[in-house]
Amino acid sequence: MEEKTLKVRVDCCPECGSENLIRDYESREYVCGDCGLVIKEMEYDRGPEWRAFDLEQKEKRSRGGEPLTYTLHDKGLTTSISPFDRDTYRKPLKPEQKETFYRLRKWQKRMRLLDSSERSLAFALAQVNQISNNLLLPKYVVEYASQILTKLVKERLLRGRDIKSAAAAGVYLACRDLEIPRTLDEVAEAANEEKRRVGSTYRFIVQEGFKELDYKPPVPSHSMYVSKTGVSGLTEGITHKILRAAKEVKLTLGRSPIGTVTAAAYIASVLTGERLTQRDLAEKMRCTEVTIRNRYKELVERLMFIVEL
DNA sequence: AAGACGAAAGTGGTTGA
DNA sequence: TCAACAACTTTCGTCTT
Numbered sequence: 001m002e003e004k005t006l007k008v009r010v011d012c013c014p015e016c017g018s019e020n021l022i023r024d025y026e027s028r029e030y031v032c033g034d035c036g037l038v039i040k041e042m043e044y045d046r047g048p049e050w051r052a053f054d055l056e057q058k059e060k061r062s063r064g065g066e067p068l069t070y071t072l073h074d075k076g077l078t079t080s081i082s083p084f085d086r087d088t089y090r091k092p093l094k095p096e097q098k099e100t101f102y103r104l105r106k107w108q109k110r111m112r113l114l115d116s117s118e119r120s121l122a123f124a125l126a127q128v129n130q131i132s133n134n135l136l137l138p139k140y141v142v143e144y145a146s147q148i149l150t151k152l153v154k155e156r157l158l159r160g161r162d163i164k165s166a167a168a169a170g171v172y173l174a175c176r177d178l179e180i181p182r183t184l185d186e187v188a189e190a191a192n193e194e195k196r197r198v199g200s201t202y203r204f205i206v207q208e209g210f211k212e213l214d215y216k217p218p219v220p221s222h223s224m225y226v227s228k229t230g231v232s233g234l235t236e237g238i239t240h241k242i243l244r245a246a247k248e249v250k251l252t253l254g255r256s257p258i259g260t261v262t263a264a265a266y267i268a269s270v271l272t273g274e275r276l277t278q279r280d281l282a283e284k285m286r287c288t289e290v291t292i293r294n295r296y297k298e299l300v301e302r303l304m305f306i307v308e309l
Numbered sequence: 310a311a312g313a314c315g316a317a318a319g320t321g322g323t324t325g326a
Numbered sequence: 327t328c329a330a331c332a333a334c335t336t337t338c339g340t341c342t343t
Contacts, residue, residue, distance in 0.1 A: 277311085277312065277313085278312075278313070278314095279311095279312075279313095289312095289313080289314090290314090290315080293313080293314065293315075294315095
């Protein structure tokens with residue numbers, strides 16, 4: 001069995017032993033809710049489904065320095081060879097040099113023949129880069145999304161499909177899998193694509209592209225979105241507490257997680273005096289003030305007396 | 310004046326016949 | 327496939343700080 005990278009899941013604070021850890025999904029850090037210690041999450045575990053990639057990568061690496069990045073299809077290795085058997089001084093080449101160049105050209109041609117999938121891969125990766133830039137995604141996410149697209153193109157699963165929406169779907173999948181709080185809406189917008197198309201391509205990728213792996217990306221959790229609200233320190237902790245309580249009384253079912261999180265953050269900010277306005281939160285979280293109000297009314301009615309602060 | 314509140318009407322997605 | 331439905335949005339007038 002191939003040993004996989006271990007994700008060091010932190011479940012309690014090494015300093016004070018508290019289990020009240022707050023996870024920041026953007027920076028992959030935990031903050032202890034009691035003593036404030038910052039704990040960095042270690043290596044990301046891509047799970048057994050990605051092992052093929054790792055093996056391949058390893059193999060190639062040991063052979064000849066394959067670029068370690070998937071974000072460029074050829075890492076700028078393309079070269080053009082002059083069709084004339086002359087050197088830079090336009091003098092004819094020596095016979096053995098001629099032979100060398102003949103071989104080089106032959107290989108160059110062979111490479112070109114492979115180009116149709118290379119081309120779409122290059123295009124796909126360029127798209128991934130652009131979309132990720134628009135979304136301000138960390139590098140490891142771009143890398144991961146690039147791996148996904150590379151796999152899809154290499155297995156010819158994207159033939160006849162719109163590469164651009166596939167790139168968007170790949171970025172979205174990477175975000176989902178790495179628990180980066182980005183909505184389908186945001187990704188579609190960053191890709192300048194219709195949400196519907198990205199969504200259906202996403203479903204296709206998950207179903208068809210990873211069929212053999214019985215793979216499902218994690219469902220976005222409430223706490224994922226908390227770091228996005230921009231509330232700080234104490235407020236963040238209270239937001240998490242409110243959300244936990246909300247879940248207990250089933251106030252989260254059927255509601256959009258964004259609305260619930262935003263409302264919880266609003267309440268928390270009022271409680272701590274940070275006092276974020278509904279408008280700012282609504283804008284940042286891409287929901288409306290009305291939704292915040294509806295959620296927060298429910299929350300206050302049902303559980304403010306339950307939450308101990 | 311800015312923020313919060315809520316009513317009313319409209320929209321897109323889910324569910325069940 | 328269609329209708330019913332709840333959540334959510336948009337818009338706008340009113341109240342509060």
